[in-house]
Amino acid sequence: MDCSSSLDISLNLNINAFDRSFPAKLPEEEVKVSTSAGVERKWLVKDKSASELREELNRVYSENKKIKETLETVCEKYYALHHHLEKLQSRKSPGIDHIEQPTKKRKQDPEDFLGFPNGKTENSSSNQDHHHQQYEQKNQLLSCKRPITDSFNKAKVSTVYFPADSSDTSLTVKDGFQWRKYGQKVTRDNPSPRAYFRCSFAPSCPVKKKVQRSAEDPSILVATYEGTHNHLGPNASEGDATSQGGSSTVTLDMVHSGQRLALEKNERGTMQEVLVQQMASSLTNDSNFTAALAAAITGRLMEQSRT
């Protein structure tokens, strides 16, 4: 059963209520913002009175709140539905996991069971692990794999996601280290080839890297790092790419924070994480939402500059 195809959870959130003309109104109040230190903050408010602006900001905040609430509600409902579906399926096939196993042919790859005992990993503080956890959980559901329960591999493994042009066929990611490609292979579960790299920055560095385009989103390169660099990064301030994840990875914290409570239960958490991932994807592809988000961020910046 193809879980992904049977469930269309793309959100058709009605955010029209949000005045999408808001960004378009901004030129009227020419705003220059620089967030770096030594900031130049220049506000040229011409035609609008402060009260009008405040009113507009309040409206933006309330809309933002509404969107978040809607998201949470959708999550709750989706989870309830999915849970119900699971129950029905488990009744149909007693003794079998609610998620169909495609094959038991091979043991999970190290990067497939980073372990995450209690939802944590060796470098659990980094975003990439959180992303990887989400990604793996998503993969388990989308590819209908059994949830991973094996104890995690001893080798330090981490996964980093890099945005990439889907037309770009080179499997190279810029993480600051120097890599030597030693192999490429087409794997069964992904039409795009997987490239194998060794760290060539130091001769004895044991770190290996696998890079493969995401099967679900070709615009994402999935880099799996194994081992720990036994040398400093090319730039000392860069640190270890295997534990830092690079600056290119993206977190949609607004969505995550709204779901934290719902993640308390493990099973439920898995479902929620998947949902969050898919919703984030759905929302970021929605120009309406991105416009709304941009407006909300602008509003927040304006508020901060005022204080």
Add this chain to the structure above:
DNA sequence: CGGCTTTGACCTGCGC
């Protein structure tokens, strides 16, 4: 010429 990529062959682990 040295370093890197490409790519087919080979090795290894796993399930049946």
Add this chain to the structure above:
DNA sequence: GCGCAGGTCAAAGCCG
């Protein structure tokens, strides 16, 4: 033991 699939090796070619 066999077949499959992922991982690695190494020769050949390319490039600066």
